[in-house]
Amino acid sequence: MRRSSSAAAVIGAAVVLLSGACGTAGEKPLSQPVATASPAAEQRVHDPSGVLVHLFQWPWADVAAECPALAAAGYTGVQLSPPQEHAVLPGHPWWQDYQPVSYTLTSRRGDRAALAAMVETCHRAGVKIYADAVVNHMTAQAAGTGSAGTAFTHYTYPDQPAGSFHTPCAVQDYGDRDQVQQCELLGLADLATETEPVRSRLAAYLNDLLSLGVDGFRIDAAKHLPAADLRAILDLLDRPAVVWSEVLYSPTEPIQPTEYRDLGATLEPRYADTVSRAFRNGTLTSLADLGAQTGSPFTDLLPSTGSVVYVDSHDSQRNGSTLTHADGPLHTLAVQFMLAWPYGTPLVMSSFAYDGFDDGPPADAAGRTRSVVCDGKAFVCEHRLPAVRALLSWREAVGDAPVTAWWAQGDALAFARGSGYFVVNRAPTPMTRTFETGLPAGRYRDVVSGQTADVDGAGRLTLTVPATTAAALLPS
Known part of the structure; x- marks a missing residue:
C-alpha cells in the first residue's frame, strides 16, 4: 500500500487513494563482484527465497490451476491478494480488498474451502503460498456490508472488540512518527495494535491462515504500525512464517525499513524506481552498481539479503512511478534484468488489464472475480511470457555466481x-x-x-x- 495510491479509502463520494566492434568504452573492470548473489545458504529463516509471482486478484481456483505450470517454469511462491472478508463498494474497485470487515476467509476470489484446496494443490506442485495481510486498519466506510455478508460501521466490526481503534485523526505529516502510526491512513479506521486484544485477534487471523498451510505473509502498510507492535503479533504465531513488510523509504522520514528487518524481509521499492528510470531513459550504464552500496541515493539500497524487489507492483503501476505491462518490450526487458541480476528476491507482477486507476478485476454483476483468461484484455499474465520464463531457467543455472x-x-x-x-x-x-x-x-x-x-x-x-x-x- 502506497500512501498516495494505496488500497485505500472512500470518504463521502470522493475516492482518495490511495553497435560496433569490441572496445573499451563503457567497460568497467571488476575486482569485486558488482552485487552479491541473492541469498541462499545465508538465507534468514523468515525471508522468502527463489522467484515469487504476484497473481494479483486471481481467484483461488485459478491460482490452484496455475501452480503446476508455475513450478515447471521455476517460480517458487505466489503472493495472493488479501483473503479476508473485505468491504464491497460501488464499482468494485481493486482497493476494496484492502479494507477488512472481518477475518472470515471469504473474498471476491473464493471462500475458505477454495483457499484451503488451492494451498494444498500448490504445495503438491512445490509452490509456496503467501497471503497479503492487512493488519493496520479496517475500512474507511461509514457503513456497509462485507464480502461474506457482514454488516459493519466505520468503528464497529464483529472481529474487533470495543476500544480497538485509535482516536480518529488523519495522517498529514510523514515526519511525525506518532501521527503516521496512530492516525488514520486515508480515513481507514486505525487499529490500536499496542493493545493485547487487537494483537491477539490479528494473530488469530494469521494463525488461521497458517492452519490452512499458508507459508507466510506480505505485511501491508507495515510502516503504519510500530515495529514493536508487529513483532508482538508475529510472536503469537503458532509456527514460524515467512514475512516481508511493506515499509516505503524516504530519507527525510523518521520511520525506516531497518526497524523491521529483524522480523523478516522488507520490500525495496527504490529498486523498481531505479531500474524503471534506467530502462525508460536508456541510461543502462547507471545499473553497474545497483545494490553495491556505493552511497549514491539511486544505488545505495538495503542489503540484498532480506530485500524483496520488483519492477512494478499493483500500487506503482497505477501511479506512474515504474514501468508496467503497458510499456511492452521495455517492461519485459526490465523484468528479465531483474531475474538476471543478483540482488534480492524477485517478485514478478502478474496483472489484470485496466483503464482507470480504480478499476477492479474482471467481475460478474455481484463483484465476484471472473475466472482468469490470459488474453491481455482481461488478465495480462506477464509471468507467462516466454521471454520471462526463459530467464527463470537461466537464473537457476547460474545460481549464486557473482x-x-x-x-x-x-x-x-x-x-x-x-x-x-x-x-x-x-x-x-x-x-x-x-x-x-x-x-x-x-x-x-x-x-x-x-x-x-x-x-x-x-x-x-x-x-x-x-x-x-x-x-x-x-x-x-
Whole structure:
C-alpha cells in the first residue's frame, strides 16, 4: 500500500487513494563482484527465497490451476491478494480488498474451502503460498456490508472488540512518527495494535491462515504500525512464517525499513524506481552498481539479503512511478534484468488489464472475480511470457555466481554470471557486437531465442541482438 495510491479509502463520494566492434568504452573492470548473489545458504529463516509471482486478484481456483505450470517454469511462491472478508463498494474497485470487515476467509476470489484446496494443490506442485495481510486498519466506510455478508460501521466490526481503534485523526505529516502510526491512513479506521486484544485477534487471523498451510505473509502498510507492535503479533504465531513488510523509504522520514528487518524481509521499492528510470531513459550504464552500496541515493539500497524487489507492483503501476505491462518490450526487458541480476528476491507482477486507476478485476454483476483468461484484455499474465520464463531457467543455472565482465554503453549492457552471459539491447535497432565474456570456449545457446553462438579461445563472443530484446546464454 502506497500512501498516495494505496488500497485505500472512500470518504463521502470522493475516492482518495490511495553497435560496433569490441572496445573499451563503457567497460568497467571488476575486482569485486558488482552485487552479491541473492541469498541462499545465508538465507534468514523468515525471508522468502527463489522467484515469487504476484497473481494479483486471481481467484483461488485459478491460482490452484496455475501452480503446476508455475513450478515447471521455476517460480517458487505466489503472493495472493488479501483473503479476508473485505468491504464491497460501488464499482468494485481493486482497493476494496484492502479494507477488512472481518477475518472470515471469504473474498471476491473464493471462500475458505477454495483457499484451503488451492494451498494444498500448490504445495503438491512445490509452490509456496503467501497471503497479503492487512493488519493496520479496517475500512474507511461509514457503513456497509462485507464480502461474506457482514454488516459493519466505520468503528464497529464483529472481529474487533470495543476500544480497538485509535482516536480518529488523519495522517498529514510523514515526519511525525506518532501521527503516521496512530492516525488514520486515508480515513481507514486505525487499529490500536499496542493493545493485547487487537494483537491477539490479528494473530488469530494469521494463525488461521497458517492452519490452512499458508507459508507466510506480505505485511501491508507495515510502516503504519510500530515495529514493536508487529513483532508482538508475529510472536503469537503458532509456527514460524515467512514475512516481508511493506515499509516505503524516504530519507527525510523518521520511520525506516531497518526497524523491521529483524522480523523478516522488507520490500525495496527504490529498486523498481531505479531500474524503471534506467530502462525508460536508456541510461543502462547507471545499473553497474545497483545494490553495491556505493552511497549514491539511486544505488545505495538495503542489503540484498532480506530485500524483496520488483519492477512494478499493483500500487506503482497505477501511479506512474515504474514501468508496467503497458510499456511492452521495455517492461519485459526490465523484468528479465531483474531475474538476471543478483540482488534480492524477485517478485514478478502478474496483472489484470485496466483503464482507470480504480478499476477492479474482471467481475460478474455481484463483484465476484471472473475466472482468469490470459488474453491481455482481461488478465495480462506477464509471468507467462516466454521471454520471462526463459530467464527463470537461466537464473537457476547460474545460481549464486557473482557478476563479472560487465559492459554497458548507451542502450546496451552485458555481463557474465558463472557459466551464463546476459545481454540487453534496449535500442529500437539490432545490435551486433563482439563481447569479452571471460567464458570458456564452446557453443552457447540463447535460452530466449533458441539461437546458438560460439565463444572463442579468448572468451570472445560475436552476437546480434534484435531491437528491444535480451539474450541469455548458457553452454549448449
